[in-house]
Every structure is written in C-alpha cells, then in structure tokens.
Amino acid sequence: MKEKTDFLVIGSGIAGLSFALQAAAHGRVALVTKKDISESATNYAQGGIATVSSEEDTFDAHVQDTLVAGAGVCHEDVVRMVVEEGPQVIRNLIEWGVQFTKSGDAYDLTREGGHSARRILHAEDITGREIERALVQAVLKHDNITIYEDHIAIDLVTEAKVLKKNLEENRCLGAHVLDRKSGEVRTFTARITLLASGGAGKVYLYTCNPDVATGDGVAMAYRAGATIANMEFMQFHPTTLYHPNARSFLISEAVRGEGAILKRRDGTAFMEKYHHLKDLAPRDIVARAIDNEMKTYGDDCVYLDITHRGAEYITSRFPNIYQTCLEYGIDMTKEMIPVVPAAHYLCGGVAVDKNAETDIKHLYAIGEVAFTGLHGGNRLASNSLLEAAVYAGRAYKHAVQVLKDGEFSFPQIPEWDAGTATNSDEMVVVSQNWDEIRRFMWNYVGIVRSDKRLARAMRRIELIQDEIEEYYWNFIVTSDLIELRNIATVAQLIVACAQMRKESRGLNYNIDYPGVDDVNWKCDTHIKKKF
Template sequence: MSKFYDAIVIGSGIAGLSFALKIAEAGHRVAIITKKNSADSNTNYAQGGIAAVTSQTDDVEMHVADTLDAGDGLCDEQAVREILKDGAASIEELARRGVAFTQLDDGRVSLGKEGGHSKRRILHVKDVTGKAIEQALIHGITHSENIEVLEHHFAIELITASKVRAVGLDHQRDKVLGVYALNSKTDAVETFAASAVLLATGGIGQVYQFTTNPSIATGDGIAMAYRAGVEVRNMEFIQFHPTALYANDSDRFLISEAVRGEGAILRNFEGEAFMERYDRRKDLAPRDIVARAIDSEMKQSGAPHVWLDARGDSAEVIRDRFPNIYEHCADLGIHLEKDMIPVVPAAHYLCGGVKTNLDSETSLSGLYACGEVACTGLHGANRLASNSLLEAVVMATRGAEALKKYLADAEPESFELPEWKDGDLRDSDERVILSHNLDELKRTLWDYVAIVRTTKRLERARTRIQNLDREINEYYWNFKVDESLLQLRNMILVAGLIIDCALQRKESRGLHYTLDYPNKLDQAIDTTVGKFR
C-alpha cells in the first residue's frame, strides 16, 4: 500500500523546507524525503549570505543591473526583476522565522559586498548564514503537525501517469502521481503517492573531482526529471568558486567571497596582486572571471594554487566576521592575521537545471522545482554571488502559492499505484565496479569539462561517459538497488547532460569558456537536451 500526501518535497535545503512550511501552514499534508539527515544540504554550507536590497542607498534596479551583467546576456530579464523585487519581503519572512542576521553596533543590519555587486547588500549571519537559515526552518518543520520528515530515504524515480498507463492503469493526461524511494535503513523500496511533487534536491558538484559541495550533491532531481521527460537546459554553466582551500584530498573547504569583499587580495606565487590584469573590478570581479584568472596564473607558473591575502585586517576583525573560516584555517596551522591562505577553484554551483516558470512549475503537471535544481532564468550564464539563497526562498513562496491553487483544482485519485518490483535480482558481488566508475567519472569531468574547455576534450569526455552509462545501466537492471548505485546512475546521466549542452554552445559566454570558440555570439540562446545516447 502506498502512502498518500498532498505534496511530497524531495530535499531539505532552504527551498524544500520553505516550500513545505508554506504548504503545511495552508493545512495540506506534506512529506519531506531526504536521503540523509534533514540538515544535510547545500544550504547548510552557504557561508557568504543572501543578497537583497534592504538599504536606502541601494535599489532593486541596481541589483537587477548587477545580475544581468553577471549573467552575460543569458538572463531572463522578467525573471530577474520578478525575483529580485521580492527580496526584502523574503528577508523579513526569514527574520520572522528566527534568522538573526548579523547587526552592526548601532543596530543596523550588517551588509557585506561580494564580486559583481555594486553595493553592499549581502545579509549574513557571520560566515554561517546557510546553517542559521537551515536551523530556523528545521525548527518550524519539527513543530508542524502537517509535515512528516522521511530521513534516509533516497528518491529513485518519479511515478507519472504515462508510467502507470504502461502497467495497465488508465489515466487521461500525463502528470506526476508520486515517488519511489529507497529506505536506506531497511533496503526496501517504498511507494509514495501525492497530488504534487517538488524537486528541491540541490546541485551536481559531486560529478567533479574537486568541489565545495557536500556528498549529497549528485544531481538526483535533474536526473529524475529528465527521465520523466521534463525539459532540462543550460547544463554547461558550472560555476567554479575561485577560492576553495587548497588541500591534498578531494574535499574543498570554501573560503567565502565575502573575505575578498572585506579587502582580501589574491596573489600569485611571486606575491603579485594579479587580478588588475584581468578585470577593472580586480578581486571583486564576477566569479567566472576570477576563476579563469586563477586557472591562468596556475597554468603559467605551474603552481598548485594561488594565495588569498587577508593579513591587512586585524586578527580580531577577521575572527569576528569569519569565525568558521578562521577556526578551520587555524586547525590547519594557517593563521589569517599573519599567513596567506592557499586557494584554488572548485566546482560550486549549477546555473542550469530543470526548466521552470516563475511559479516553479515544470512542463510536467504537478511537478515543481525550486533552488539549484531549477533553471528560472535568474542566473543566466553566471550566477551573481549570494543570489542563490534569495532565489530559493522567493521561488519557494511563489511555487507554494501556485501549488495551493493546483491542489484546490486537483481531482482526487482513486487507484493504487504499482509497487516497486525487484523480481529475481540479486545483491551485487562486484561493488568495486561502482568505485572505479565513480573515480573515472569525477576525473573525466575535472580533466575535460572544467573551467577551460575545447571541443576535442568534450568529445573525449562524451565517449567516456557513454561507456560508463552503458555499464551502469547494465548494473542497474541486474542487481538490487542501493544508494551508491542510484547516486552514480544519476551522476553519470547528469554528466552526459552537461557535455551535451557544452557541445551545443559554439561560443564562450559566462561560465562556459572554450578555446575553439573564444568569442561571444550576437544572440544569447539557451541550450536544451534531448535523450542522452
């Protein structure tokens, strides 16, 4: 028997939690499906803050201009204006929910500045903004009688009307009907029915060898939507954060852009402040420019990293503004008041994703998407720093309002969804295949589909990913599913979508830079993907 909810939310970051709270407060029964613990999300790792116009010296049109400039001609201007104008109201709502944004001594909200912003407009909670927002939202979730949180459940596949028709159930039009999810504690696949589903699964950083993203960022929502026939676009635009802490392993601790906003300077191994050679905005240029500049400096010199020099501020100021960063560096023997920080770029944020309108609706009836998994047109070819948390909470509000209307008009379902069938499948005795394929995937994306690309590198990557795709699908259909298999299957699919979009774009724009097409075309066009072969 499948459990029924008015809405299922897949993911527990700021987008999913905000959406779930609003739907539950309207009296609807909501399930939150999350593959780890509730607090495991990209939101929890967001250091810098949330961008919104809250100062009298700033205005929305300036924020719009900065966003359009960073997006390099590919932003949907209507989406930019609609989302950014709701910024102040979203900040007020977060404050009502208990987010205590850092204040100055005189009681005004402390506003930071990051790359690409012409004004100080980044609200923050020290350098743990995402964690503070997550905790406030989870507090609301735990006190809601209408929300059931299903931790350690891995959403495998969307159940749609077209799929139930294939097993003999009659349904007139295609729409989402529910979700199959693996209970990681019992190893059983459970069936959940719902009138609507929200994808809030975050990003795709784990397809790269080096990323600032947590282990959960494996593109699950994009893969599920794509397999359900939903349009996915602009997957080539991967933002590499310029300043991740250099380390010998694959983990990349984020050094917030706000550190540069407070005056820190990038230097090469010769001690030269090199950013003035690449952009008039120097260290506060948009992230794509800074990441390419660092990549160029490293390749020219052969150095394994560059330096971030924050020694100009007193130790007390650094410790107060960036306590988490300060303590993490100190644990590694790096003392910010006297030592420079070794930094390198790392995969950080996806600007493309599942196409939605400004009500978070996808092309599949009843399916919504919000947050990094979605492509609204706000970010264009390059996300402006700290616009992502704002987009998540604004689009969660807009999506929730649209879903309330959808639920009011929805017809009650009268049939039981088909249960998941493992059949005669056995447990795998070849687990080493998964680890080898995962390693090959990450290295292929890092070596061939990173900051600087060429057509030959992309074609090589496509060949390797196609081979991995064949192997993982054979594995998927012959063995019982588990979390590592499901994640790798999604990651390989997402990698193929990234490469397909990158090969479509015969120009360099925003985060997509190719040596074969260094110039920008006159017309900015979105890339879309058909079925990956």
C-alpha cells in the first residue's frame, strides 16, 4: 500500500510534534509513531527545559555552562544559536498550551547539575508529560496531520536505492513502514522526511529510556548513507531508582538541584572528592563517581538523601517522584533513595547542519536522533528539550523553503517486496541476540571502557550482525526483528566510534587513555556506510 504526503514525520516526542504543528500550515503531514502517540522519551522527562528567562541570568552564562559540560567538543556557534533562540521556542510551547509551574506571577526556575544559575522551567516534576500532553492535544485538532500509531519504520527510501546506483547527491523519498497490528508494509512517499525517532538507550541492559528507544532513526539513516557522528558519547544518568520491581524509574537531576546529597550506604557523602561542584557536577563525572564508589565498596547502589529539606517541601516539589518511590516502599521524606546509573541520552547521532538537514537531501533529523554539535562530549542537563524545540523550528522553516523553491519529480518507487520470506517459528533467536547485545554493551562499552573490552564487543557484534542479516532476509519482518536489527547497528556504531577516540573525554572514559588529547581529539568522530 502506498501513502503520499508532503511531510513524513517519524516520531512523536517534542521534536516530531513541534515540527508537525508548524509544517501542517504548509502541507499534509503523516506522523508515524511506534506505539501510541504519547509514548516517547519526552513523556518521561522530569526535570525541565533550560532557557535564559530571568534578569539574574545571561545567554553568555548558559553558553559557557554548556561548553564546560561538553568537554571541549561542543560547536560554539551552535551552542550560542540554540541558547539565544530558546526564549522564542518557550513562547511557542506556552502558546500551544504547555503550563509550566509558576511561583506567584513568575515562572518557577530550578537548577540542575552543571548550571551556574536557576534557568530550568518545569511543570512540577513531570515536565515532559505536560509538554507531550499539550502538543498531542494540538496535533489531534489539526486537520492536516494524519497520525499512524503502532507503525514502525523499516528503512528509508532514497533515490540511490530506487535507481540502484551511487549518486553524488542522494535524496530521501520517504520510507517503508510496518503496520505492527496488521503486519502490512506501507510505502510512504514524501517530499520531506523528518527523523524524530529519539535515542537508543535500549541498546544497554540498564536504561531509564522507554522501550521505543531502539535507535531506529540512527540505524536507518546509516543504512541509507547519511553521516553519523560522536556515537561514543552515550550519557549515563547518575540516579535511576534501584529496586527489583522498579522499571528504570529516573530520579530527576532536579532533586540534586534542590539540595539532595549522594551518600554511601553508611551515610558518608562522597562527591566532594570528585568535583568542586560536588553533587551538582556534570553527569559524566557523577556517573563515574557512583560507578567507582560501588566497585570500591562492593555495593549494588548508592543513596540520594533529601530528607533534610522536610516533608512538606519534598511532596509539593516532587509529587510524582515521591509517590512512585512510596509505591516501592521508599519514603523519600524520611529515608535515602537507592540509586544507580543507567543509559540515558545519546549525544551523538545523525549529523545535521544548522537547519537540521542531513547530507541526504530532503532528509532532516531533530531531537535525540540527531547530532547537532550542541552537546559535545556530555549533554548539559535540560538542554535536550531545548535543542529539539529550536531545531524543529529551524527544520520547518528550511523544509518549507525547499518546497517553495520548486517542484521535483519522484522516480517510480516500488512497494515492499517480501520475496520468498516466510513466518518464523524461532523467535528465540531474536530474544537471545537482543539480550546478548544489551549485556555485552553494558559490560564492555559502558561507563568505563578499555581497548580490550571494545575489541571483544566488536567481535561479538560482527558475529551477531551476520546472524541477523541472514534471519532478516529469510523471514517476514516483525517489529521485534526490526528493532533487533537497529540496536545491533547502533551498538556497532557506538563501538566503532569509541575505538576511534584514543582519549578519555566527557562520556567516553577509556582506562587505556585516561587523559584528554586536545592535539588529536578535540574534534568529532564521523562514520559513514561504504556502498
């Protein structure tokens, strides 16, 4: 079945929804999302969105904080652009119905790790859920947006792929998309295709990401020939709730921003010996500190203590976190919260320019799937929602101008061909490979790495890739098989980029190269598929 549209948007977080709302005034939008429209990483974001909005703060201060957190490899021009365009995208979000928490007549601003001032707008401790609610409501009211829930993109369709030849300037024509309920594959043709499919936390055994975060956009873009960058920089959030029944529940950095202290089991605070900002140090430093404390003392977790702030303040400022902890038998007003690091945010991704366009024409990428140069070697807290909103606006303006500049013809795009593929009765192959990838990525390519661990990981992923490719072409595609193929591709890209970088910078810590090498590695890593 073929679907024709002006804009194909893959993903339904703040990036995809913001773009769709703006693009819909200029053409038809098809919005494809893996589960229901609200299931995205945005929906789980607790802390907030960073922007300069008080007289005590400045653009220069926000820029400097971002550059420091980014460990020397942020693109300063991009940082300044995003920071200075922040206030306008906040106004857009408010116009679309987002209700940020106020203190009197002014918006309540909080502070998080790495920030020198209070500049985090939030909606209690469920900021992402509030943003998602407002944007979904606005999208559902728009006649020009058609939503395809329970649909997963299989692969991008490019001009080079259709014509079966290498082109000096390749162009994206749309995507093949699986209807997860019916099993039917739809062929979407689009004048503009936008990847807003989120991150890849599920490539690791422990993550605070939702199940949809399987790196689909990065994997598809790589297979299509787009440049991928800085995949070695996977951010591990320092504080995820440690409980056998908790499914990777995030304890927001805002808790530390409001005074919570990291402690060992015996109540000893330890962050002072790792960084002068102590518990408000950048995330890469806090995550490594916790990892080191756990290994040094043989503990399964460390603890976050905010009991000194008092019950009334805690329950009003963090109602969702308080209630969730209570459901697991932890009263954070009276006892410390057990926490561990978990894979959280991919700072690398599909390389884009300042208009969010990739090096494949008419293919854009925004949000966590994209590498813009903003985050460098380590993302500053609450800059992710800001980046997504800013780039959604920039992508929309550029894409609309591309459409206005002239019509262009499509080559004849074939529908999906399943060939001689049959239904599989051996799904154990998929589940086994899925589990193995996530385990060796955690053990070998986690918070602390070494050349030997990376080499082991690469050997394993190459063998698994061969198995997946054989399986993929022999059997009819399913959602599980598509996701397995994607996490395998993303895992290989992370390992490959980590092997390139012969230093320890930001989120990439290699015990064989413990220092920073500004002479050779104050730059990005790039990787591109060879055809």
